[in-house]
Amino acid sequence: MSLATTEPAAATTTLDYDAIVIGAGMSGMYQLIRLRELGLSARVFEAGTGVGGTWYWNRYPGARFDSESYSYGFSFDEELLQEWEWSEHFAPQPETLRYLNHVADRHDLRRDIQFRSPVAAAHYQEASRSWLVTLADGSRHTSRYLITAIGALSAPTLPRIEGVDSFRGQAFHTAKWPHEPVDFAGKRVAVIGTGATGVQTIQEVAKTAGHLTVFQRTPNWCTPLHNRPITPEEQVRIKAGYDELFKRCAETFACFLHTADPRGTFEVTPEEREAFYEQLYATPGFAIWVGNFKDTLTDRAANKEISEFVARKIRQRVKDPRIADMLIPKDHGFGTRRVPQETHYYEVYNQPNVTLVDSKATPIQRITPTGITTSEADYAFDIIIYATGFDALTGAFDRIDIRGRDGLALKQKWAGGAQTFVGMLVQDFPNMFMLLGPHTALGNIPRSIEYNVEWVSGLLRHMQAHGQTFAEARPEAMRTWTEHVIACAEGLLTFEVDSWMTGVNSNVEGKQTRSIARYAGSAPAYRAWCDDVAAKGYPDLVLD
Numbered sequence: 001m002s003l004a005t006t007e008p009a010a011a012t013t014t015l016d017y018d019a020i021v022i023g024a025g026m027s028g029m030y031q032l033i034r035l036r037e038l039g040l041s042a043r044v045f046e047a048g049t050g051v052g053g054t055w056y057w058n059r060y061p062g063a064r065f066d067s068e069s070y071s072y073g074f075s076f077d078e079e080l081l082q083e084w085e086w087s088e089h090f091a092p093q094p095e096t097l098r099y100l101n102h103v104a105d106r107h108d109l110r111r112d113i114q115f116r117s118p119v120a121a122a123h124y125q126e127a128s129r130s131w132l133v134t135l136a137d138g139s140r141h142t143s144r145y146l147i148t149a150i151g152a153l154s155a156p157t158l159p160r161i162e163g164v165d166s167f168r169g170q171a172f173h174t175a176k177w178p179h180e181p182v183d184f185a186g187k188r189v190a191v192i193g194t195g196a197t198g199v200q201t202i203q204e205v206a207k208t209a210g211h212l213t214v215f216q217r218t219p220n221w222c223t224p225l226h227n228r229p230i231t232p233e234e235q236v237r238i239k240a241g242y243d244e245l246f247k248r249c250a251e252t253f254a255c256f257l258h259t260a261d262p263r264g265t266f267e268v269t270p271e272e273r274e275a276f277y278e279q280l281y282a283t284p285g286f287a288i289w290v291g292n293f294k295d296t297l298t299d300r301a302a303n304k305e306i307s308e309f310v311a312r313k314i315r316q317r318v319k320d321p322r323i324a325d326m327l328i329p330k331d332h333g334f335g336t337r338r339v340p341q342e343t344h345y346y347e348v349y350n351q352p353n354v355t356l357v358d359s360k361a362t363p364i365q366r367i368t369p370t371g372i373t374t375s376e377a378d379y380a381f382d383i384i385i386y387a388t389g390f391d392a393l394t395g396a397f398d399r400i401d402i403r404g405r406d407g408l409a410l411k412q413k414w415a416g417g418a419q420t421f422v423g424m425l426v427q428d429f430p431n432m433f434m435l436l437g438p439h440t441a442l443g444n445i446p447r448s449i450e451y452n453v454e455w456v457s458g459l460l461r462h463m464q465a466h467g468q469t470f471a472e473a474r475p476e477a478m479r480t481w482t483e484h485v486i487a488c489a490e491g492l493l494t495f496e497v498d499s500w501m502t503g504v505n506s507n508v509e510g511k512q513t514r515s516i517a518r519y520a521g522s523a524p525a526y527r528a529w530c531d532d533v534a535a536k537g538y539p540d541l542v543l544d
């Protein structure tokens with residue numbers, strides 16, 4: 001039953017919808033399905049022209065999964081699992097976007113999604129205990145609930161470098177890639193950035209570019225993806241094994257298929273260690289990152305061992321020892337930043353059409369109408385690609401004027417660091433539920449999304465059953481959870497390093513120092529905490 005016209009909680013206002021969802025990526029799509037099942041009216045506002053979120057926007061050359069395809073799809077629809085066939089173990093972006101469009105067709109989602117509709121503001125209305133959402137075109141829409149499905153890595157950032165707008169060639173941020181193909185043949189191409197996106201872009205663009213110049217500020221530890229097509233026999237096994245596969249994902253630390261080895265690095269002999277590292281280096285996907293010895297990311301000496309192993313691999317693969325040395329990280333250990341997964345990435349630097357520029361030693365000073373000027377040289381380009389990342393975790397929230405009780409801005413509430421209850425609610429922002437908000441368990445993202453959606457939907461079901469239309473996190477519950485998130489980060493080498501995971505983005509005002517907006521505990525521990533809240537009848541929330 002719809003609440004919109006029949007049951008306004010604290011006022012007689014008629015609302016447009018029970019729920020407004022911001023974003024039609026995987027979280028918005030799945031939330032819409034669950035809202036319908038609850039009998040709630042919903043409108044999804046999406047900035048793009050199609051569904052897919054991350055996979056709609058990030059259509060840069062070489063974009064593909066870093067998680068095994070079959071561990072990434074939605075798990076809730078058994079028929080969909082059986083009918084969809086992933087072509088490769090790590091599917092390319094066009095296939096993933098096709099998959100998400102297929103899901104939208106299958107569940108007839110588009111009739112409740114309004115495309116080309118970026119949300120500019122969302123203000124809580126105290127008198128009617130509802131939300132007023134204003135789109136960029138000025139149109140206004142009201143709802144009982146506001147559900148943010150805006151992603152953790154969805155606010156792209158360009159470098160704060162003089163002249164970015166002055167370049168007269170083609171320039172693209174990887175997350176705003178055009179829908180038309182871009183031809184690199186014979187062109188002088190620059191890529192700025194060597195994170196997971198830059199690495200995928202570089203290894204693809206290097207295949208056809210006339211000349212590719214890579215501007216690397218901080219090298220990352222990259223390891224082989226080992227992608228390959230899925231054979232017909234594997235397809236049969238995958239389809240027969242989905243229950244087991246998702247059960248396994250639910251049990252691992254970050255919902256990937258790989259799980260940490262229970263042994264400590266120094267519990268085995270150096271020979272056994274080397275053999276294990278070799279085995280992991282030859283294993284597809286994130287095995288070497290999340291399936292390594294249990295102390296790899298907590299014990300400095302253990303971390304040094306694996307770092308030296310990967311450094312040796314880089315030296316073996318890159319012919320010029322000077323270039324190899326430039327590609328080996330010196331300021332952080334293996335796995336303490338997100339590990340880019342690569343396919344012949346290091347070999348790219350053996351090609352005569354590729355140049356690596358150390359933009360820490362020779363910083364980019366300005367973008368000019370014809371190219372890039374560093375402290376050392378002027379470079380001329382036809383195309384500049386910015387693989388410069390995102391204002392992560394809180395950035396997408398900051399870009400919408402979200403205001404809670406008494407006009408309090410969410411950005412102001414989080415000025416001293418994100419505060420949430422289980423990453424899904426914020427005190428002073430009643431009836432706002434965040435999917436993939438800061439402080440939620442990330443990892444293999446669709447697994448996190450499905451859990452967040454299920455938890456929010458369970459809460460809405462509980463509220464329906466009790467005739468409630470108001471939910472707000474209690475301040476003490478938010479404090480406890482936020483302190484827990486901070487405690488989980490203690491002792492992890494990851495939090496001693498600048499990256500989006502520690503809230504640092506040199507291109508965003510006020511984000512130069514580390515903060516803790518990422519939950520670093522295990523996904524099972526996160527779910528146990530949230531499940532317990534639900535089982536006890538949500539004592540941490542004010543429900544009315």
Ligand code: NAP
Binds near residue numbers: 389
């Ligand atoms: P990122 O990891 O934040 O990397 C941004 C890169 O741009 C870094 O190398 C950074 O250098 C560089 N950069 C930024 N501003 C610069 C400037 N002003 N001058 C020079 N260099 C600059 O962003 P990303 O590569 O887009 O990846 C973000 C996350 O998205 C990944 O960690 C991953 O979680 C996700 N992702 C997933 C997949 C997948 O699953 N298939 C693929 C791609 C991305 P510094 O390091 O020195 O700051």
